[in-house]
Amino acid sequence: MAWIRHSHCSFCGTPFPAELPWPRQCEHCGQISYLNPLPVAVTLVPVGDGVLLVRRAVAPRAGQLALPGGFIDLGESWQAAG
Incomplete structure (x- = not known):
């Protein structure tokens, strides 16, 4: 099984669509996630x-x-x- 990194919002856990570019804004909570560090x-x-x-x-x-x-x-x- 392949590990998929950064597939969910780090604030609320809602899945991100795979094609969504970075930074990603969560459709559920509105928080912005960045590709860190x-x-x-x-x-x-x-x-x-x-x-x-x-x-x-x-x-x-x-x-x-x-x-x-x-x-x-x-x-x-x-x-x-x-």
């Missing part, structure tokens, strides 16, 4: 006695504070992503 790069910038923080402009958690960073594209090194 995704590598990221984060930068720590010293400022006085602390570090630089940015305010998120996009969901999830829009308006909250975060470290500056982002996703690393396929084939991109972490050095180039920073």
Whole structure:
């Protein structure tokens, strides 16, 4: 028996249609599932006695504070992503 990865919503368990592209939005609960894990790069910038923080402009958690960073594209090194 072949193992089928990522065939169900990781939030509610509803099956995804096999042809549905990524990211996948669940028809039942509306949550968006991403093909994970995704590598990221984060930068720590010293400022006085602390570090630089940015305010998120996009969901999830829009308006909250975060470290500056982002996703690393396929084939991109972490050095180039920073």
